[in-house]
Amino acid sequence: MIKKSIIVFTAVFALYNLLLHWLSPETFIPQNIKQDNVIKVQEYIYSDLPKEKVILGSSLAAKLDKDMLAKSGFFNLAFRGQSVYDGLKIISKSNVTPKIIFIEINVLTRHPSITLEDLWFEPAVVQIKKALPALKERNQPVNNLLLAIQICLKSLREENNNVTIAEDEKTINKPKESQSQIVFENSYINKRIAEYQNLPNDSSMKILIASLKQDILNLESKGVKIVFFEMPMHPKICESPRLNAIREIIRLNFPREKYAHYPPVDCQAYKTRDGIHLASESVPIYTKFFINQSEEYQ
Amino acid sequence: MLFNSYIYVCLVCLTFAFYYMPIFKKFQIHILIIASFIFYAYSQLTLLLLLTFSAFVNIITSYYISYGNRAYRKFYATLGVIINLGVLAFFKYSPLIAQTLFRQTDSIAEFLLSIPLPVGISFYTFQGISLMIDVYRSDKIAAYRDLVAPDLWVHAKKTMFFIVFFPQLVAGPVVKAHDFIPQISAKCFKDINWEAAFKSLIIGYFLKMVIADNIKEQTLYMSFPYFESQHSAVLIMMLFGYSMQIFSDFAGYSLIAIGTAHLFGYKLMTNFNFPYIASSFSEFWRRWHISLSSFLKEYLYIPLGGNRRGEARTYINLLITMFLGGLWHGAAWSYAVWGTFHGGALAVERFLKTYIKLPDNKFTIFFQSLFVFFSVTLFWLLFRLPEFSHAVKYVLSIAKNTSYQIRDEHKAIIGTVLLYSVPVWLYHWYYLHRDRLQFLQKYEYIAYGVLLFFILTNSGTPGEFIYFQF
Numbered sequence: 208m209i210k211k212s213i214i215v216f217t218a219v220f221a222l223y224n225l226l227l228h229w230l231s232p233e234t235f236i237p238q239n240i241k242q243d244n245v246i247k248v249q250e251y252i253y254s255d256l257p258k259e260k261v262i263l264g265s266s267l268a269a270k271l272d273k274d275m276l277a278k279s280g281f282f283n284l285a286f287r288g289q290s291v292y293d294g295l296k297i298i299s300k301s302n303v304t305p306k307i308i309f310i311e312i313n314v315l316t317r318h319p320s321i322t323l324e325d326l327w328f329e330p331a332v333v334q335i336k337k338a339l340p341a342l343k344e345r346n347q348p349v350n351n352l353l354l355a356i357q358i359c360l361k362s363l364r365e366e367n368n369n370v371t372i373a374e375d376e377k378t379i380n381k382p383k384e385s386q387s388q389i390v391f392e393n394s395y396i397n398k399r400i401a402e403y404q405n406l407p408n409d410s411s412m413k414i415l416i417a418s419l420k421q422d423i424l425n426l427e428s429k430g431v432k433i434v435f436f437e438m439p440m441h442p443k444i445c446e447s448p449r450l451n452a453i454r455e456i457i458r459l460n461f462p463r464e465k466y467a468h469y470p471p472v473d474c475q476a477y478k479t480r481d482g483i484h485l486a487s488e489s490v491p492i493y494t495k496f497f498i499n500q501s502e503e504y505q
Numbered sequence: 506m507l508f509n510s511y512i513y514v515c516l517v518c519l520t521f522a523f524y525y526m527p528i529f530k531k532f533q534i535h536i537l538i539i540a541s542f543i544f545y546a547y548s549q550l551t552l553l554l555l556l557t558f559s560a561f562v563n564i565i566t567s568y569y570i571s572y573g574n575r576a577y578r579k580f581y582a583t584l585g586v587i588i589n590l591g592v593l594a595f596f597k598y599s600p601l602i603a604q605t606l607f608r609q610t611d612s613i614a615e616f617l618l619s620i621p622l623p624v625g626i627s628f629y630t631f632q633g634i635s636l637m638i639d640v641y642r643s644d645k646i647a648a649y650r651d652l653v654a655p656d657l658w659v660h661a662k663k664t665m666f667f668i669v670f671f672p673q674l675v676a677g678p679v680v681k682a683h684d685f686i687p688q689i690s691a692k693c694f695k696d697i698n699w700e701a702a703f704k705s706l707i708i709g710y711f712l713k714m715v716i717a718d719n720i721k722e723q724t725l726y727m728s729f730p731y732f733e734s735q736h737s738a739v740l741i742m743m744l745f746g747y748s749m750q751i752f753s754d755f756a757g758y759s760l761i762a763i764g765t766a767h768l769f770g771y772k773l774m775t776n777f778n779f780p781y782i783a784s785s786f787s788e789f790w791r792r793w794h795i796s797l798s799s800f801l802k803e804y805l806y807i808p809l810g811g812n813r814r815g816e817a818r819t820y821i822n823l824l825i826t827m828f829l830g831g832l833w834h835g836a837a838w839s840y841a842v843w844g845t846f847h848g849g850a851l852a853v854e855r856f857l858k859t860y861i862k863l864p865d866n867k868f869t870i871f872f873q874s875l876f877v878f879f880s881v882t883l884f885w886l887l888f889r890l891p892e893f894s895h896a897v898k899y900v901l902s903i904a905k906n907t908s909y910q911i912r913d914e915h916k917a918i919i920g921t922v923l924l925y926s927v928p929v930w931l932y933h934w935y936y937l938h939r940d941r942l943q944f945l946q947k948y949e950y951i952a953y954g955v956l957l958f959f960i961l962t963n964s965g966t967p968g969e970f971i972y973f974q975f
Contacts, residue, residue, distance in 0.1 A: 215954025239722035
């Protein structure tokens with residue numbers, strides 16, 4: 208019984224790998240935030256995607272439009288729930304060095320939290336994951352099932368309506384929020400605004416900035432260009448003491464004379480969902496601006 | 506050390522290799538004890554001392570119960586039980602005592618809050634209690650007389666092994682002395698029950714790595730205050746998902762422990778027997794965490810009088826047993842409330858059964874099972890949200906968030922929870938219809954092959970077993 212089970216497993220595993228090689232799905236649907244982050248790490252280490260222009264940051268920068276960035280040759284290594292420092296760790300451990308790195312400054316107060324296994328970066332493991340795509344997180348059977356369901360539903364909807372549903376129409380026609388939900392979300396935004404009135408912890412920031420400086424020095428020694436940018440947030444958070452303090456720390460440690468910086472962000476021009484993350488209608492607008500502005504530094 | 510980590514697999518493989526080498530045949534128990542120490546010390550090196558201390562207390566007191574002055578047998582047994590309970594109370598319930606009896610700024614409260622919680626303490630202290638009581642009862646139960654070897658060194662070895670055996674050390678099954686110690690003997694490679702080990706390990710790892718570890722990323726949003734912004738349907742689905750998660754996590758762990766024990770020639774008791782098909786609360790407790798419920802029944806409920814002292818006393822005994830059983834799960838009053846809910850449900854069920862006879866047909870059983878499942882699922886909220894006020898807010902949010910927007914990410918939560926619940930329901934459904942589906946047994950290797958495929962390709966990000974916190 209055990210032998211037969213192992214034979215069945217081997218057959219199913221081989222078939223699935225062959226299917227993945229044949230189909231080579233470009234898109235994927237992560238099941239959750241953690242998996243999305245792991246997929247990003249694996250894509251960075253194991254895929255042949257272009258990695259000359261890399262974005263590092265938190266869930267704020269992770270919101271940038273994936274397709275628009277991919278068309279322009281960006282690799283978004285911003286992790287939801289994590290920070291710039293996690294992305295820097297990945298880059299330093301891997302053999303892939305970008306030409307230019309865009310660093311989000313909004314959440315520089317968050318310490319790194321990713322646990323990296325040295326095994327992930329071993330050349331043999333890299334080759335195995337490339338040869339056996341079934342072992343990559345993005346190719347989990349459930350991810351591909353969700354992708355297949357999404358494609359089927361989309362084509363069924365388009366068949367029924369006889370039109371292709373444009374992305375902006377989807378945004379305009381989405382169900383409206385109820386009054387009680389609006390009240391709740393406003394109170395949530397107010398809590399966030401209140402949080403941002405607190406200055407960052409001095410000693411903690413010293414440690415983080417020292418580590419950032421060291422990482423940047425190492426990258427610059429390999430010929431990498433560094434550009435700092437800021438994601439739009441709620442106007443009141445944009446003008447908050449915490450964000451002003453972070454800007455000042457960046458100005459002192461990474462002056463504009465020596466480092467490239469995006470121009471100050473106009474927070475009034477964008478909408479956020481919860482005070483800090485861009486709303487879906489503002490994502491393509493800011494992503495377009497981000498890509499256009501990046502041309503100046505390349 | 507997690508069961509689904511490379512280091513654990515290496516430990517098991519190395520231990521297995523040495524264990525069955527002919528030159529080490531006389532040292533099999535020593536090898537398992539050393540492996541168990543490594544297993545425990547990996548996560549809590551300093552608290553290995555406590556584990557060893559606990560084992561020594563059990564060795565000495567149980568030896569004295571058997572071979573000491575007979576006039577003091579009860580005294581030694583009582584002392585052994587009190588020390589075990591004392592260790593458990595001190596290390597596990599200090600924070601609860603601090604929060605209940607003292608202000609947080611009091612120095613005694615600060616001290617009590619700083620006491621670390623040793624992993625597995627609820628399990629190995631209970632095993633020590635089982636040993637004390639079984640040895641004490643050996644004058645009335647002949648089968649228990651061999652639990653304590655006359656040679657102190659042999660007894661010390663066997664008891665140490667019984668307490669620290671790594672598959673069940675940190676999250677059970679709770680092993681009783683009279684079930685385990687008689688099994689201790691030299692084991693041969695040819696006697697390994699490979700099929701039983703393979704099946705337990707595959708189903709165990711599937712439930713833990715594929716089901717529990719994936720669902721947990723969706724039930725993350727059950728935390729306060731995130732749940733306050735979710736639609737009622739999402740809240741209900743997450744609660745349902747948590748019910749699947751806790752079963753898969755715990756049953757998975759138990760099966761991995763059972764499968765690993767098989768590799769070394771030891772049989773641990775079945776800990777979960779398809780609990781979500783139960784059509785009554787008493788049946789649920791005969792199917793869920795069987796090792797704990799049978800322990801509580803044998804060492805607490807029956808000594809309290811069980812159902813032998815009249816109806817009113819039976820209900821009180823049920824409430825006490827389940828209250829303490831709930832509190833065993835964690836140092837928070839919400840666990841005691843959870844236990845009391847179950848005790849109350851058992852008592853009410855018992856009372857109603859005396860006066861109401863429901864028709865015994867498929868529909869009645871089906872609706873009863875649904876009722877038990879929904880009640881148990883609702884009670885699990887106290888596990889997920891030990892802060893009682895948060896649990897109340899969650900229920901209130903279900904009632905009032907009916908007009909909230911369901912965003913795409915919420916639909917993803919609902920879809921993913923439903924998808925990962927399917928195998929759990931299939932598992933229960935197959936068990937219910939196993940007589941009619943016997944013809945499928947010859948194809949079960951296909952199922953195990955596919956499960957192994959999903960373990961390798963569809964595991965969630967590793968997380969600790971939920972019951973590690975107990």
